[in-house]
Amino acid sequence: MAINIAIFASGSGTNAEQLIKHFNQVADISVNAVFCNKPDAFVIQRAKKLNVLPFVFNKQEFSDPAFVSKLKSLNTDFIVLAGFLWKIPEFLIQQYSDKIINIHPALLPAYGGKGMYGAKVHQAVIDNKETNSGISIHLVNENYDEGRILFQASCEIDPKDTADSLANKIHQLEHQYFPPIVEDYIHEYALKN
Numbered sequence: 001m002a003i004n005i006a007i008f009a010s011g012s013g014t015n016a017e018q019l020i021k022h023f024n025q026v027a028d029i030s031v032n033a034v035f036c037n038k039p040d041a042f043v044i045q046r047a048k049k050l051n052v053l054p055f056v057f058n059k060q061e062f063s064d065p066a067f068v069s070k071l072k073s074l075n076t077d078f079i080v081l082a083g084f085l086w087k088i089p090e091f092l093i094q095q096y097s098d099k100i101i102n103i104h105p106a107l108l109p110a111y112g113g114k115g116m117y118g119a120k121v122h123q124a125v126i127d128n129k130e131t132n133s134g135i136s137i138h139l140v141n142e143n144y145d146e147g148r149i150l151f152q153a154s155c156e157i158d159p160k161d162t163a164d165s166l167a168n169k170i171h172q173l174e175h176q177y178f179p180p181i182v183e184d185y186i187h188e189y190a191l192k193n
Contacts, residue, residue: 003186004032006076007052008084011118013043015082015103015174020050022179029186033074037062037086065091078189080182081140085117088140100140100147101185103178105170107152108136112145122163122170132156133166135173137181151181 005023009016013034020031034047034054047054053074061067068091071079079092081102088100104112106121111133116124125133134154139147153176155169 001028003029003077003190004075005029005078005080005182005186006033006035006071006074007031007080007082008035008037009041009043009082010036010038010085011041011043011083013041013046013082014171015178016043017046017050018175019080019082019179019182020047020052022183024050026183029183032076037084043083059086062086063089065089068092068095071095078182078186079140082178083118087114087144090142093140093142098139098189101150101182102138102140102145102147103174104136104138104145105133105167105174106136107132107134107154108138108145108149112136114144116145119163119167122166125157126161126163126166130157133170135170135177137178150185151177153177 007016007019016034023029023031031052034043034052036043036054036056039056044054079096079100111121111124132154134152136149137151138149141147153173155173157166
């Protein structure tokens, strides 16, 4: 029986695209929807191009427990956050306990928490003259960036690196590791349950 993933994204959607392409090659897992909280986000175009249904929603819809029925109507088994910036409501975390996976562009627990996303993370890392950074793939709980870490990968920071050049290194790690780690976790979860 196929396992369905809904991707939540807020931005351009490069990670969402990598996930969709990856799972197009996996027999028992597929991406069946992309949910986006920004009607003009480029991820919507990427989803359409890859024949995945995009859904746009607002804050009010997202904070209503009826949102779960939308996910259920699509037979959503797992949620993957790929650059999604809103905090996940508690009812959703309870409904999808240990089934919501996020990627963070730093080595948690450092540089995590409210307001720490995208370029802000890379700038903070550069400002603190860190010698390395990386990605953390983790489960989502009630607190920003505090769920169980599934996987981390790191890269060295060159003294000449800027927030932009560091972002490029982090994107490479994300694209390389995020899809296979999500796949491994879902398969492992399915075996145990």
